[in-house]
Amino acid sequence: MDQLLQWFFAPGIMITLVLSVVFSFKGRREQAHNIRGLHTARMNISMGIMLIFIAGVQLLLSAESTMRIVIGALFLVLGIFNLFAGLRNHSIFRKRIEQEKM
Known part of the structure; x- marks a missing residue:
């Protein structure tokens, strides 16, 4: 089972x-603010x-130890926060880009 995981x-x-890394570089090189935000949101999702x-x-x-569980829980919380913040920002910047096109 561990091998499959x-x-x-x-x-x-x-x-x-x-x-x-790719979305980070794209976001840093982009001049347009909304597209930069879209790339940054995708970076946060990734x-x-x-x-x-x-x-x-x-x-x-990993072997069960208190330190590994604490670190794993911390990474899980940070990952979920980054994922939801990226999804929220992605929808905001995507709407802004669609409004600019109209």
Whole structure:
């Protein structure tokens, strides 16, 4: 079971790490404020999912110790916060971009 979870968590962490870096670079290079915000929101979504995967590793694959549970819970809370903040900002900036097009 642990091997199956490793095959799930490791690629998930790597993919979301690459997406976070790509959206970070795109956001920093963009001149338009709304598109910059959209890329930053996507970066936050990717980073939130990555933190949730890291929390899953800490909580499910490691030997049970108090420190690992605390760190896993902290990563889980930060990941959920990043995910929801990114989703909220993504919808806000997407609406702004659609309003500009009209």
